[in-house]
Every structure is written in C-alpha cells, then in structure tokens.
Amino acid sequence: MSEQSAPGAGGAGRPSGRLLEVDDLRVEFRTQDGVAKVINGVTYHVDAGETLAVLGESGSGKSVTAQTVMGILDMPPGFVTGGQVRFHGKDMLTMSAEERRRIRGEGIAMIFQDSLSALNPVFTVGFQIAEQFRIRRGTSRAEAKKRAIEMLDQVKIPNAKGRFSNYPHQFSGGMRQRAMIAMSLALDPEVLIADEPTTALDVTVQAQIMDLLGELQRERQMGLILITHDLGVVADVADRIAVMYAGRIVEEADVYDLYAKPAHPYTLGLLDSIPRMDEKGQQLRTIKGLPPNLMNIPPGCPFNPRCPMAQPVCREKVPPLLQIGAGRASACHFAEELVNRD
Amino acid sequence: MTENILEVRDLVKHYPVTQGIVFKKTVGHVKAVDGVSFDLRAGETLGVVGESGCGKSTLSRVLMSLEKPTAGQVVYKGQDVATLSAGAMRRLRRQIQLVMQDPYTSLNPRMTVGDLIGEPFEIHPDVAPKGSRRGKVKELLDLVGLNPEHINRYPHQFSGGQRQRIGIARALALRPEIIICDEPVSALDVSIQAQVMNLLEKLQNELGLSYVFIAHDLSVVRHLSDRVAVMYLGKIVEIGTEDEIYERPTHPYTQALLSAVPVPDPTLRESKAIIRLTGDVPSPISPPSGCRFRTRCWKAQDVCAEQVPLLEVRPGSDHPSACHFAEKREIVASHPA
Secondary structure, three states: OOOOOOOOOOOOOOOEEEEEEEEEEEEEEEEEEEEEEEEEEHHHHHHEEEEEEEEEOOOHHHHHHHHHHOOOOOOOOOOEEEEEEEEEEEEHOOOOOHHHHHHHHHHEEOOOOHHHHHHHOOOHHHHHHHHHHHHOOOOHHHHHHHHHHHHHHHHOOOOHHHOOOOHHHHHOOHHHHHHHHHHOOOOOOOOEEEEEOOOOOOOHHHHHHHHHEEEEEEEOEEEEEEEEHHHHHHHHHHHHHEEEEOOOEEEEHHHHHHHHHOOOHHHHEEEEEHHOOOOOOOOOOOOOOOOOOOEEEOOOOOHHOOOOOOOHHHHHHOOEEOOOOOOOEEOOHHHHHHHHHO | OOOEEEEEEEEEEEEEEEEOOOOOOEEEEEEEEEEEEEEEEEEEEEEEEEEEEEHHHHHHHHHHHOOOOOOEEEOOEEEEEEHOHHHHHHHHHHHEEOOOOOOOOOOOOOHHHHHHHHHHHOOOOOOEEEOHHHHHHHHHHHOOOOOHHHHOOOOOOOOOOHHHHHHHHHOOOOOOOOEEEEEOOOOOOHHHHHHHHHHHHHHHHHHHHHEEEEEEEEEHHHHOEEEEEEEOOOEEEEEEEEEHHEEEOOHHHHHHHHHHHOOOHHOOOOOOOOOOOOOOOOOOOOOOOOOHHHHOOOOOOOHHHOOOOEEEEEEEOOOEEEOOOOOOOOOOOOOOO
C-alpha cells in the first residue's frame, strides 16, 4: 500500500524505495542489577515520503531503537548484541565513525521531545542552526546566517531575522519545537526521526507542529519515523504503524487496518482503553497488570500474563512476527482468529 | 436540585512581579486566576480544562486553601472559608483533599506506604485512634486495588500507576467529601491511565465523592465529568454539562480546542476540520483588554477590545459562554457508544 514509487514534486533527484531498514536489532543494558533486554529483535523500515509510526508505552524500546539508529545510545550501559541498521542498504553499525557522522544530519536527523534540554542554552538559536552550515557545508559566516534565517522562516517562526539572535529560553515551547525542526532539517535529511515531538505541548500547539511536520515532509519527500504513545496523533498522520511491546514489534499494519481490525491483543487492548472525545463511553476496558520487567521477561509471548486470550502455547513459544495478509504482520499465535472475528 | 457543596465566587489570585533585590518594588501582577465563579454539586465531577498557563493549577491550590485568594470567596456548605477559625479550618481540610499529578515526586521516598497513607491520621487522630491505624491503612490499600500486604514497602518498589493509587489512598484516608484531582492520569501510560480512571469512578460511586477534575486532556475530562468548565488566561470562558460543552460549544476558544484534539480513528482524517489558532497565549501579566481571547480569535470585532464579555447564557444557547458572538458550532462528530 505505501510503496510510493514516484517521487513527489519536491523530491527531485531523490532515489525512491527503502531508505532505512532496521533488521532484527537487539540491544541490552548491562547494569549492576542485571541485564535488561531492552530490544529483542526489532525489524522495521521506512521508505521515501512515508510516515511510519512506532507506537508503544514507556519501556517498550521505541526510543532506544531510535537512539541506536542515530548512534547516540549510551554505550555502556547499552550494548548492541545483534542485527543491522541499514541506510541505503549499507549497515551503519559496522561503519567507521566518520562515515556514520556523515549520515547523521544529512541522511538521518532526529528531533526530541523536550526542546528545552535538546537546545544548548548558552548559544543563540540562530547560531545553533548556522553552525551546521559552517561545519558541514563549509559556508561563510554570513551565508550560514542567511540560510539559518531561511530555515527559521520555513518553520514559520514570525520575524525570523529578529529571532535569529534569541536564546532558547526566550522562545515559547511551540517555537522551540519549531526551531528544533529547523535545526534537524537544515542539512536536508532523507529520514527524520521524531521522538514524541508534541508530547510536551498543548493541543492547539500540537496541531500546529504536526501540520508543519506533514507539510515539510511532503515538500521534501522525507521518510518520517514518528515515535509516540498517542493513538490520536498516529491516526491523524501515519501511513503505517509498528506497535512495540517489551522490546519487540508485536504488530505492523497500515493505519486503517490497524484501527479497524487490530491483529494483536495488545493493540486491541490499547484501543479499548483510551477514552474518546467523540463518544460518551461506558466504563473503559483496561489491560490488566503491568508491562514486564525487562530483566525478567516472561517465557513465551511477553504479553501472555496480561493477555485475555492466552493459551498454554503462549507460555511456551515466543510467537514470531508473521505476515498475515497484504502489508500486515502480527506476533500472536492467534492473530488469524483475532482478525477474522466479528 | 442537588445542593452545592462548594461555591466559588469571583475568585482572584494575583502574584506580584517584583524588581530589585534590596529595594523590591512590585512592577506588575501575574493574573493567574482573574474572576472565576462556579458551583460544585454534591456527588458530581466538575472537569476543568485549559492549556498550560490558564490558571487551572492555581485554582486547585486556592480551592485547597494552600494559597489565600487575592479577592473573592470559596464557600464550603454555606460558610466562607476565609472567615473560619483555625480549628474550623483544620476540620475543613479533612473534607477537601488533593490528588497530585506526578506520582514520582509526590510521595516521600523514605516513608513506607503504611506511613504515607497513615500520616493524615496523626494530624487528625479522631478519625482513627492509634491502635486501629494499620488496619485502616490496609483497608484503604484494598479499596484502591493494592495488596494490603505491601504496607511496609517503599514508593520505589511500585510502578507509576500503583504510586498514583497510593496517592489516591492517602487522599481518601480522612474520608473527605471533595477530592481535587490535578492532572491525576497525565503522567501515566495509556493502559495504566484507564485503570486509574476506572478506579476514580468506582470510588465516586461507592463513597459519594465530589471531584474537581483538572486536566488538559479533553478526552479524559469528557469521560469522567458531569459538567465542564473551560479556562483561558485566568478566566472561565464557557461552562456547561459535558454534552453542552462537547456537542454544542459556543465559545470560539472551546471550539478551537476541541477541533485540535486528535481522534483515534483514521477514517475521520478527511472529514475533520481543525480550527487553527495562530500565535501563542498572551502573557498573564498584561492580558489583552476586553475579551482575553480576542488576539487569537477569528470573530473579533471592535467591541471585543472594549468590553469584557460576561459569562452568561446568550440567546440561542443553553449554557453560559463568555463571548459577545457566542454561536453553536458542531465540532465533535458524535458517535453513540
């Protein structure tokens, strides 16, 4: 469904197809208390011009996956114990540090949830954007400033020229997030990873920022990986969704399929447990219990202690992520039953 | 007609802004809450929604008597709280309790769960005489769905959702009539949030509690509230039953706020029209003259800069709205549950 082979109007000269592939990635944190298996075989990909939402609750491994992709995971305590991260087919985990550095910013860029701590408080916002042009593109100071102002203008910061020399604390939360988007897009990356970009913002500002991200993505035909826990935001912007639980992808599907007929009991539970503004609900259905301790993940399916459908087989065999139809996959022994029920 | 358990009249809370270190002078005021009136009826949940900086948390602090209002009254069962004697105030504090947002910082990490939940009994020994306290705490743990045998554990041994249950148990210890919930579920994951919301509903039904439920998540507020007040820059702009606010909003700010909430249904993507607000919320130190929303409002006329719109029922509407041009507009496509 989301194989958008023709590059859009703005994406001139961009190769189409698989941009970034994460393949059976495994990461663990070795701490004094023991080994936490944070990522246990995560596979996903993003194509040019497409939005992949990675959906999960805290501790599901969605941010750690992104940090590993960007090469900003703290090592130690983090250790990559297996798998590949391929950008244009080339494994980034075995590259030299210099090669990786070239991809960062120009190939793959990232924006973070907390813009106040992601921006450096002792430099002006303009300097932090212009710096990239000077270091990576070797432009003159004046040219870098001109381009930084253009970037601020593109993310619709009013009076970009005057705002260039403001410090981060002089910006409101929404404006800071815009500045961070400007910074991440300065080197025209092919993939943008947005880690909870609107979680700290109010709803009206959230709508502005999501609009802006969508617009810039269409213009540039970027692949966008949106990491979030918000099922509402995902429904608005995603093309495909990967649902994570305990360091695994438990379901992957087209956005319409996932909301209409979830193929994993965890996804179903999540959809049932959110209050909806357009429905005066009865009592909310909940997912019982708690997510597993990553130092001691239960045998079999990691969701089995909380699953209303669990059978003996679920406690014995880890269900692999299997295709169950066009463009969708589920890691549940009973995925077929779940999708085919009424 | 149910009785009003709490009446709030023209409540104002201003914080001075000072300049200078030795010779401090007041150069202005942050008008955090600026003329707020509402009633809380016995047994109901009143939702208070608004974005950051609208004054909803200051409101909760004044309702708790943690802050003295600059002007206006909080009337509990016909008695003005400001005029109470110290002893009467102490008895009042039993009746109004608070559940806080962050379950990680609101519990003392050096106290056991038993001490945390039992601490209110030390201040109000008449509620539970010394010998009976551990038993009472165990009952409370059971009531909020925690294992009573965990009474000797410390907060770090619990997850976020469980800690919020501890916070709720502590608020319930003195058998209050009113609980002010200030963003009680916004720090929790989706699957845990539903558990805590269901618990709050269950407790209300069993104990006949009245809630003031303060939150920024409009879906959560609709789910739990009987009536809803929408705040913007220290004022209530619209108040009504949950149906009135969500299905027939008349204030432009309410309409914009509702339209911006993402609905978890991709099939509504095309049909949804988001009202886009430009700019940021003005500073509460020098709010705009007249209607405070006029700088971001698409309906603004000259009159909006001159006259402060009163919160009143206007022709063609069934609930109070503080807009000169209040008009019904359907925002949320309603699905029968």
